[in-house]
C-alpha cells in the first residue's frame with residue numbers, strides 16, 4: 543500500500559520532473575533555404591551559416607522563444623557569380639549589414655503540433671513584422687521544426703537599381719527552414 | 727548531268743538550323759562573359775529556349791534524314807574525301823545532339839530549370855549538384871569549341887566544292903532551286 547502511494551505520488555510528479563525543453567540547435571541538421579521565381583521559373587538557394595537561440599517546451603508552446611542570426615555572406619544561390627552579386631551593395635550589402643535577424647515576440651498554439659510564431663525580421667537595416675507557421679515533431683530528446691513564410695524583397699530594399707523591377711527576379715521570396723534542436 | 731537536290735524540307739531544316747545555331751553560338755559566347763545583370767539572366771533564358779528549339783528541330787531533322795536518303799556524292803570525289811564528308815556530317819549531327827543535351831543537363835544540375843518560352847517546363851533529368859553542374863558547363867563549352875572547328879571545316883569544304891572543284895555540292899542545298907524537286 544505504501545508502495546502504491548509512493549508510485550502514485552511519483553507519477554503525478556513525473557510530467558513536471560520530466561518537462562523537456564529543446565534548447566540546443568544542431569546546425570548540421572538544420573537548414574535555412576529560400577525559394578523565388580526567376581522569369582517565372584522556381585529557383586532555390588540557401589544560407590550556409592546561421593546561429594540561433596531556442597527555448598521550446600512542447601507542453602508550454604506559448605512560452606517558446608526563438609532568435610536567429612543569418613550570415614548573409616554565406617548565401618548559396620547555386621552560381622558563384624550569383625553569390626557575389628547578392629552579397630553586394632544592390633542586394634544584401636553584407637559589408638554594412640552582415641546579418642539578418644529574426645527575434646520572436648510571441649507564440650500562439652494552433653493545436654496539435656502547430657504553432658504560429660510572430661516576430662521581427664531585420665534585413666539591411668529594415669525591420670518588418672512577420673508571422674511564421676511552424677510544425678514541430680518532438681521525439682525523445684530531439685525536436686524538428688519546419689516552417690515557411692514569404693517576404694517581399696522590396697520591403698527590405700533587397701535588389702536595388704537594375705534589379706528593383708520584378709520582371710526577372712520576383713518580389714516574393716519564400717523562406718523555408720528546418721531546425722533540429724535537442725534538450726540539454 | 728542534272729543536279730540532284732535535297733528535298734525542300736531537308737533544305738528548310740538545314741538553313742533554319744544554321745541560322746539558329748549561329749545565333750546560339752554567338753549568344754552563348756557573348757552572354758557567358760557579361761557581368762551579372764537582369765539582362766544577362768534574360769539572355770540566358772532566351773539561349774535555353776532557342777537551344778531547346780534546336781534540339782526539337784534536330785529530332786525532326788533526324789527523322790527526315792532516316793526516311794529520305796540525301797543525293798549521292800559526285801563520282802568525281804575521291805573515296806577518301808567521300809569518307810571524310812560522311813564522317814564530318816556524322817560529327818555535326820552528334821554535336822547538334824550532344825550540345826543541347828549537355829546544356830539541358832547543365833541547367834538541371836545547376837538548379838536552374840528550363841521552362842521553354844516560359845510556358846513548358848522541361849523536366850530536370852539531374853539532381854542539383856554543383857560539381858556536376860560545373861563539369862557539364864565545361865562539357866557544353868568544349869563541345870561548342872569543337873563544334874565551331876567542325877563548322878569551319880564544313881563551310882570551308884562547301885566553299886571549296888563550289889569555287890575550286892566547281893561541282894554542284896553547294897547548289898544542291900541552295901534554297902532557290904527547291905522548286906526543281
Ligand code: HEM
Pocket residue numbers: 747750751752753754755757758770773774775776777778780781822825826827828829830832833840863866867870
Ligand atoms: C545547339 C544548341 C546550342 C548551342 C550551339 C549552344 C551554344 C553555347 C555556347 C557557345 C555557349 C558559351 C560557352 C561558354 O563560353 O561557356 C553556351 C553557354 C550556355 N548554354 Fe548553350 N548552346 C546550345 C543549347 C543549349 C541548351 C539547350 C541549354 C539549356 C537548356 C543551354 C544552356 C546554356 C547555358 C546555361 C550556358 C551558360 C554557361 C555559363 O556561362 O554558365 N545551351 N551555349
